[in-house]
Amino acid sequence: MDNATNQLSSDEIQKRMQLIKENCIFCKIVNGEIPAKKIHEDSEFLAFLDINPITKGHTILIPKEHYMMMAFVPDEVLGRIQVLAKQLSELLIKSLNANDVALIIANGQAAGQQIQHFAIHLIPRYEGDNFKLNLEGEKRDEEELKEIKDKLLEKLQGAV
Ligand SMILES: [Zn+2]
Secondary structure (H helix, E strand, O other): OOOOHHOOOOHHHHHHHHHHOOOHHHHHHHHOOOOEEEEEEEOEEEEEEEOOOOOOOOOEEEEEOOOOOOHHOHHHHHHHHHHHHHHHHHHHHHOOOOOOOEEEHHHHHHHHOOOOOOOOEEEOOOOOOOOOOOOOOOOOOOOHHHHHHHHHHHHHHOOO
């Protein structure tokens, strides 16, 4: 069995990445193939209005570079995009009289990510809007929480 059949050459990886970018809706917005209502653009990031907004002013903020999900975004880029998210949140509140803004990263398909290009959703919240964001779960017992904590710390210590 030829080992090479299981391993992609860097040429092949490049080709596949190119194909992913060519088919990515957000990349198409970045390169102007699909129009969007842009509210911020610089050399690195783009923010535009969601065409199916959850609330008025629902904005999608993306790095122009195609990163599939958070794990692939370099730390410095993540830092800068969060600062921009903070500024845009203020803009949404002031301009649209929103009460607050929910910042949501659907990181991966199981987390609700629909387009495989990392994005931060900025969702302005208004009195009586219909967006149900419920972060309240059910009370769990001490033992279960301790078990989870131990499991996480064990991994953390193993990683250092
Ligand atoms: Zn993309």
